[in-house]
Amino acid sequence: MKYVVRAKVEIAGVVEKPDIIGAIFGQTEGLFSPEYDLRELQDKGRIGRISVEIRQTNGKTVGELIIPSNLDKVETALLAALVETVDKVGPYATKVKVVEVIDLRQEKLKKVVERAKEILRDLLQERAVDVKEVLAEVSEAVKIGELIEYGPDRLPAGPEVETSETLVIVEGRADVINLLKYGYRNVVAVGGAKGEVPKTLVELAQGKKKVILFVDGDRVGSMIAKNLTSNVKIDLVARAPIGREVEELTGKEIQKALKNAVPIQTFLQSLTAEAPSVKAEGPEVAVQIPEAEAIPKAEVLETYMIPSKALENISSLRGTLEAVIYDESWNELDRVPVKDLVDYILTTDKPVNAIAMDGIATPRLIDAVAVKNVKLVLCHRVAAITKKPADLTILTFDELLQ
Numbered sequence: 001m002k003y004v005v006r007a008k009v010e011i012a013g014v015v016e017k018p019d020i021i022g023a024i025f026g027q028t029e030g031l032f033s034p035e036y037d038l039r040e041l042q043d044k045g046r047i048g049r050i051s052v053e054i055r056q057t058n059g060k061t062v063g064e065l066i067i068p069s070n071l072d073k074v075e076t077a078l079l080a081a082l083v084e085t086v087d088k089v090g091p092y093a094t095k096v097k098v099v100e101v102i103d104l105r106q107e108k109l110k111k112v113v114e115r116a117k118e119i120l121r122d123l124l125q126e127r128a129v130d131v132k133e134v135l136a137e138v139s140e141a142v143k144i145g146e147l148i149e150y151g152p153d154r155l156p157a158g159p160e161v162e163t164s165e166t167l168v169i170v171e172g173r174a175d176v177i178n179l180l181k182y183g184y185r186n187v188v189a190v191g192g193a194k195g196e197v198p199k200t201l202v203e204l205a206q207g208k209k210k211v212i213l214f215v216d217g218d219r220v221g222s223m224i225a226k227n228l229t230s231n232v233k234i235d236l237v238a239r240a241p242i243g244r245e246v247e248e249l250t251g252k253e254i255q256k257a258l259k260n261a262v263p264i265q266t267f268l269q270s271l272t273a274e275a276p277s278v279k280a281e282g283p284e285v286a287v288q289i290p291e292a293e294a295i296p297k298a299e300v301l302e303t304y305m306i307p308s309k310a311l312e313n314i315s316s317l318r319g320t321l322e323a324v325i326y327d328e329s330w331n332e333l334d335r336v337p338v339k340d341l342v343d344y345i346l347t348t349d350k351p352v353n354a355i356a357m358d359g360i361a362t363p364r365l366i367d368a369v370a371v372k373n374v375k376l377v378l379c380h381r382v383a384a385i386t387k388k389p390a391d392l393t394i395l396t397f398d399e400l401l402q
Helices: 017-028 038-043 073-083 104-125 131-146 173-181 199-206 219-229 251-259 264-274 297-304 308-315 338-347 363-371 397-401
Strands: 003-011 051-057 060-069 092-103 148-150 155-157 166-170 187-189 210-215 236-239 322-326 332-337 354-361 376-383 393-396
Touching (some): 017 060, 060 092, 073 092, 173 187, 210 251, 236 251, 308 322, 332 338, 338 354, 393 397
Antiparallel strands (some): 051 060
């Protein structure tokens, strides 16, 4: 119902409730069109049951009428006026006076507003939430609830290093915390031990089906990897992007690095490209590959079965500053600007076998292709490279296309 009509009734005699209701229906019938007959309106649910509360005093009857209405505002006003036309109940003079018409929706809205005020007062009385405190609490809960100290060497670790069949070894405590944040609970850190590899780590790795070493993308990470792999059972090696640390990687970056983990033998071969070398001051000097490492053109074409179409594409690269990526069948996988080549190699999931580039093969590029086990690099020139993987061939365009 939308409205409620309240009216007072005074009758100059003693009557009962049915007498009053009968008088209302009877005396309003036919005043307007049949559609406004009270019985018709009630049958259609447009008005509710008429309620009467009365009392008798001094030979008179007084009371109150309540009429629920589902009519609109104008029709409800008409209904109220109709009720006031009742002037007799039985033989007794009667007076009906509408006291008010209550808008139930407004009343409901008032209650909602009042309740909202109460709720707001309660909220304002509570202490304001400090976002920094919440973040600190959550962070501390992760550290306390998940980070453990494992074994006699008290190595920082996740809670599942002992039960999981796969083990991920990282460099330090911060790396463990970062991987825990993204759901990797089978992580253990070397623990910062100097020189000697913790016996706890050796024994833990020995009992696992798969052990992944996950190191930073710098020379320190490579040194730690080389030291560990000679003492600890390692199956695969994952590496953070060049210049990045495991502790700062996002969840997606961690997932990609672990997915691209390479067998230990492949990684150890790539370390030869990271041996320290003397670097001249000023711009990098482009030089030819030492004669001892050069491979005859015919042998390259035969070994790598470079088709004529690929040779034409490689020849057309001069002056473009682009690189073309090939798979084992010499299908073109991608073309990228030379300046983006290293990032592409380190992040791609495609089976890169050979690269032809209108640029200089730098030590940084050789580091990247070594990790991804690329077999052939064809380039414009070659920088001063002291070492490279044994199974990687580097040739200049002049040597290949002459």
